[in-house]
Amino acid sequence: xxxxxxxxxxxxxxxxxxxxxxxxxxxxxxxxxxxxxxxxxxxxxxxxxxxxxxxxxxxxxxxxxxxxxxxxxxxxxxxxxxxxxxxxxxxxxxxxxxxxxxxxxxxxxxxxxxxxxxxxxxxxxxxxxxxxxxxxxxxxxxxxxxxxxxxxxxxxxxxxxxxxxxxxxxxxxxxxxxxxxxxxxxxxxxxxxxxxxxxxxxxxxxxxxxxxxxxxxxxxxxxxxxxxxxxxxxxxxxxxxxxxxxxxxxxxxxxxxxxxxxxxxxxxxxxxxxxxxxxxxxxxxxxxxxxxxxxxxxxxxxxxxxxxxxxxxxxxxxxxxxx
Numbered sequence: 001x002x003x004x005x006x007x008x009x010x011x012x013x014x015x016x017x018x019x020x021x022x023x024x025x026x027x028x029x030x031x032x033x034x035x036x037x038x039x040x041x042x043x044x045x046x047x048x049x050x051x052x053x054x055x056x057x058x059x060x061x062x063x064x065x066x067x068x069x070x071x072x073x074x075x076x077x078x079x080x081x082x083x084x085x086x087x088x089x090x091x092x093x094x095x096x097x098x099x100x101x102x103x104x105x106x107x108x109x110x111x112x113x114x115x116x117x118x119x120x121x122x123x124x125x126x127x128x129x130x131x132x133x134x135x136x137x138x139x140x141x142x143x144x145x146x147x148x149x150x151x152x153x154x155x156x157x158x159x160x161x162x163x164x165x166x167x168x169x170x171x172x173x174x175x176x177x178x179x180x181x182x183x184x185x186x187x188x189x190x191x192x193x194x195x196x197x198x199x200x201x202x203x204x205x206x207x208x209x210x211x212x213x214x215x216x217x218x219x220x221x222x223x224x225x226x227x228x229x230x231x232x233x234x235x236x237x238x239x240x241x242x243x244x245x246x247x248x249x250x251x252x253x254x255x256x257x258x259x260x261x262x263x264x265x266x267x268x269x270x271x272x273x274x275x276x277x278x279x280x281x282x283x284x285x286x287x288x289x290x291x292x293x294x295x296x297x298x299x300x301x302x303x304x305x306x307x308x309x310x311x312x313x314x315x316x317x318x319x320x321x322x323x
Contacts, residue, residue, distance in 0.1 A: 011051025014304035027074030038120035063095030089124035090269030098323035121318035126282030151178035293317030
């Protein structure tokens, strides 16, 4: 079987992708070679493709998570052997390929209860949810949390994880169909439609108090609305810009005592110990059913259409690439 790799020749639209035959290097000291069974896609990939988060050099290979089977083990690797089922997420990017050589310390063994497709769709998002709900904030029993795009890939995991902590979840979705999905994930209340008055709806649902935490991956002018939905001394968290760059936010929006955080899962995962802590928490969550719905699957060679579908906003869940 011929291995393939997707090269991003330069920042831009999907025409910048080029699928090539590929022969990965043999694993060196401390490395393993993985034969991918599934690769996850994330809005981070779009930011990398467009150059919003530029790659250090081009051509480049993007993609931040995948799962598969260990095909070869390099010297000084312990705890892993050929045939083991594994997954990884975070830096260094480079998952858009059918076979990859990677540092063994970046790999997490998968329990039998977690399939490769589940891991590839949910690992990075699960790690992000852990970082947001337990490290950036401290969501707990009784917390009130606003989650945008509650039927999406990350949103669905955030809803499920927040409910496992006994929080009250207010979700936003674009359509009634997505509201049904978000409700099935456990959301207590749904605000439906792109033109909804989110601030007024949140105030109504919280008796005028606002939420403890608002998690905003929408960007654009949504962040100000998220801040205005947060209670005094609560927190808004900005984690993406699916609707476009976030304009400057006046400091007055933080009155009285609100805080604004802009965490990065890739920065969190740069530290190996933090990475493994979050990854193990995400795998345990997957075993408990906190997973992302798989919305669509595309072949690796059809990566351009996978990105088009992801950017369209139609998909409720994660989009996978399959070698």
